[in-house]
Amino acid sequence: MTSSSTALSQQRISLSSHLLFSAASIVLWLLLLTALRGLLLVYNHEMIGSSTNADLLEAFSNGIRFDLRLIVYVSIPLVLSLVIPWLMNQRRLLVAWLSLTAAISILLGIIELDFYREFHQRLNSLVFQYLNEDPATVISMLWHGFPVITLLSTWLACTLIMYALFSWAERKTRSYRTVHTGYNYVMQGIAFSICLVICVVAARGTLRQGPPLRWGDAYTTHSMFANHLGLNPVLSLYDAAKTTFSEHRDNIWKATLAAETAQEITRELVLTEHDQLLDADRAVIRRINSPVAQTQLPVRNVVVILMESFAGRYVGALGSQDQITPEFDALSKEGLLFTRFFANGTHTHQGMFASMACFPNLPAFEYLMQTPEGGHQFSGLPQLLSARDFQDAYVYNGDFSWDNQQGFFSNQGMTHFVGRNEYVNPVVSDPTWGVSDQDMFDRSILELNALKDDQPFYALLQTLSNHTPYALPDVLPVEPVTGHGSLDLHLTAMRYSDWALGEFFKQAKQQPWYNDTLFVVLGDHGFGTPEQMTEMDLYRFHVPMLLLAPGIQQQLGSENATVASQVDMVPTIMGRLGGDVQHQCWGRDLLTLPADDQGFAIIKPSGSDQTVALIKGDRVLIKPKDVEPRMWTYQLGANPESAPAAAHSDDAQWLQQLNAYIQSATSSLLDNTAGVQDSPGQ
Known part of the structure; x- marks a missing residue:
């Protein structure tokens, strides 16, 4: 070297x-x-x-x-x-x-x-x-x-x-x-x-x-x-x-109240004068609800239409001037529209179980249908209407294996599923999601017509075209949306979904079961807009809920500004059908609340964001995990605005209600006591 x-x-x-x-x-x-x-x-x-x-x-x-x-x-x-x-x-x-x-x-x-x-x-x-x-x-x-x-x-x-x-x-x-x-x-x-x-x-x-x-x-x-x-x-x-x-239960919000105190606060928040509490020592809010006769409707069937990404920000009936939803706007003139209605989460997964299973979106359980706890029995529409011998149908554009939809809803009591593989010669066959909304709605008419005439039915119709990459026909039946920058394609898909909804109702109104049916049209969640309303980004949660049935406006009015969320849907449906009902829904019948009850909604984003919020009236309390809560005021509609709110004497009470509700619902889920009745072994 x-x-x-x-x-x-x-x-x-x-x-x-x-x-x-x-x-x-x-x-x-x-x-x-x-x-x-x-x-x-x-x-x-x-x-x-x-x-x-x-x-x-x-x-x-x-x-x-x-x-x-x-x-x-x-x-x-x-x-x-x-x-x-x-x-x-x-x-x-x-x-x-x-x-x-x-x-x-x-x-x-x-x-x-x-x-x-x-x-x-x-x-x-x-x-x-x-x-x-x-x-x-x-x-x-x-x-x-x-x-x-x-x-x-x-x-x-x-x-x-x-x-x-x-x-x-x-x-x-x-x-x-x-x-x-x-x-x-x-x-x-x-x-x-x-x-x-x-x-x-x-x-x-x-x-x-x-x-x-x-x-x-x-x-x-x-x-x-x-x-x-x-x-x-x-x-x-x-x-x-x-x-x-990590073990998903490790992410549960830690209890801040004694269990008895949390239950008492939750019951005061949820129960009404029409509820009789049952099993108080075993279940948090299991009760028998006695509907008010004057608010019942002459219907025997229920059809729930869960609209993908149907953001209230762009719904004309809720104040938008963008002409995205002319069909829904026209339908709103025939029904009862809830103007301050919120999704419990920001993902279809939460929209499904919150609406149909009547259970809230909780920290650590955002994907409830895919967790072991999703195998529990809840107090949703499948349990309550199956007990009344209703037929059922679940019609969807896509694959039911996604989000474990068929597994979850089969366990809850649904029996008849129509997904992407059951369509013949669809107008659109998207390689990602499946068929288009017009295909789904056309098939829904056939499925509902095939049900027995002498037996009531309930159905869940779920749209999907308004989800990227957007299953739209090559030749659109609507004008593409322009002038909204990166949202143009999303809003075009929303306009198309609205058109398909209108076509469905044109066909449905010709069917013999139409005048015997309560239709509930609601969004599964909203989506992000250039403007963000409050720290919670309320536009991602604000969706419409519309009830349609013969004579509904004459009996119940055309608009309702009560603050509500998807967990209120099932109790509101059951109240229109009449008859005492035993359940443990985490929402309430919105049409039998006292005049001074402004309603409430407890919401949480999807994903690992552990922020939760309590909405009442025109205020929203936002509580991120391990961070001090902040109060905001907000206004929806044609002139939306929001601002940080000054301190109020009831701020501490709101925070206590929010913590109590989450704590009690979490305990109910973990203890498997969230059903209509005690689960085996309870």
């Missing part, structure tokens, strides 16, 4: 060179994550709304704290190199590590652009929820609904740029010292100690005593978009993964 090669083999990266390379890498990481945050802002600029420049500046300031926390984890090999000389000398390996982790961050940042536009949430457990579903359907939805090639090309280009920048930083900071001069272990130890302290402080993200930086620390403005902007996609997804892959 030559002397020159021996000298070279003894060369090592100097301490100062490594520190410079580490500092340069951290700066590049900060620039990358700030750029991704800026890209999210620009891509979703329609959501800026009333956010001020100060709000956005604060979001980027908060973002640095979250980004530094991620950078600390990425920098672990760089810090360890200070005490592992061999690792310090592996500059190519360190560049590869930095480039790989940057590639992952870039990929998540790019995925999040459309994820946030669709859900108004940073990456969360919805990602894992979709991955757990049918892979072919998910891949088809992504391929047909999003510009996959463009996004992947962008990701690859950005990854190569970051690799080039890390390589450039490595070259510019590279300097050596030879082994025979010796390492200064004291200096290395001092450098490591200083870096370790800096990393601990940065990883905590705060100098306060107590818990380290939490997602709630990003909620420092009244702009939900700005607050979300401060979060980091990698950390958000990591937190969601911990929640998703």
Whole structure:
């Protein structure tokens, strides 16, 4: 071996060179994550709304704290190199590590652009929820609904740029010292100690005593978009993964009240003068309800139409001037419209079990139909009407295996299912979801006509065309929507679904069972709009509920402004059919409430966001997990607005009611006492 090669083999990266390379890498990481945050802002600029420049500046300031926390984890090999000389000398390996982790961050940042536009949430457990579903359907939805090639090309280009920048930083900071001069272990130890302290402080993200930086620390403005902007996609997804892959019961809200106190408060909130409490020692709100004779309707059948993404913000009958729902608006003139009605969640899954099983959307149980607790018996429409010997039909565009729909509703008592594989020569056969809404509604007429004339029936008709990638016919029967930017296609699908709904009613009105049927039309959830109403983003929850039956307006009026949610649907239906009914619904008959009862709704987003809210009248109390609650005022309709509310004397009572309701419902679910009667073994 030559002397020159021996000298070279003894060369090592100097301490100062490594520190410079580490500092340069951290700066590049900060620039990358700030750029991704800026890209999210620009891509979703329609959501800026009333956010001020100060709000956005604060979001980027908060973002640095979250980004530094991620950078600390990425920098672990760089810090360890200070005490592992061999690792310090592996500059190519360190560049590869930095480039790989940057590639992952870039990929998540790019995925999040459309994820946030669709859900108004940073990456969360919805990602894992979709991955757990049918892979072919998910891949088809992504391929047909999003510009996959463009996004992947962008990701690859950005990854190569970051690799080039890390390589450039490595070259510019590279300097050596030879082994025979010796390492200064004291200096290395001092450098490591200083870096370790800096990393601990940065990883905590705060100098306060107590818990380290939490997602709630990003909620420092009244702009939900700005607050979300401060979060980091990698950390958000990591937190969601911990929640998703932990035992789901670990994520339950901890009880804050004695069980007896929580039950008493819940009963005061839910029960009315028409309810007689049963099994008070075993069930929270099991009761016998005696309907008011004057509010009953001359009907024998029930048809529930659950409209995909039927956002109240764009319904003309609720104040929109966009002409998206002319058919529903016309139907509203014939029926009773609930104007302050809310979905219990922001995903179809929650809309199904909240509406039909009459059970709320709870923290840790957002995907109830897929958990062991979903196998329990509830007090929903299938149980109550099957007990009255009703026939049933569930007609749907898609595959019933999605969200375990058939498994859940079969267990609840439904028997007749018509899904995507039962259609013959449909107008649209979408590779992702199935057939179009007009196909579903046409088949529904056939299915309802095939039921026995001498036996009452109930049916659930569920639409799907208004879900990306939108199963629409090649030649649309409606004018495409324009002027709403990125929402144009979504609103076009909503207009098409509305058209299909109108066509269904044109056919239904010609059928012999029409005048004997109570129709309930409601949205499963709303969707994100450029404007965000309150921190809870109420537009994602606000949906219409319309009751249609002969003479309903003359008997019950044309509009009802009582605050309500999907768990109120079943008690309201049962009240119109008449007859005492034993149940344990977590809502109430909206048409027999006292005149001074403003109603209430308890709502929660889908995914791992553990925020819950209580709505009464024109106020909403919003309570994120482990964060202080905040009260807002809101107004829906043609002139929507919202603002933080001043403190009120009943704020503490509201919070207690919210906690009691969630605690009692959770206990009822865990104890398997949520059914019409005690479950076996209870």
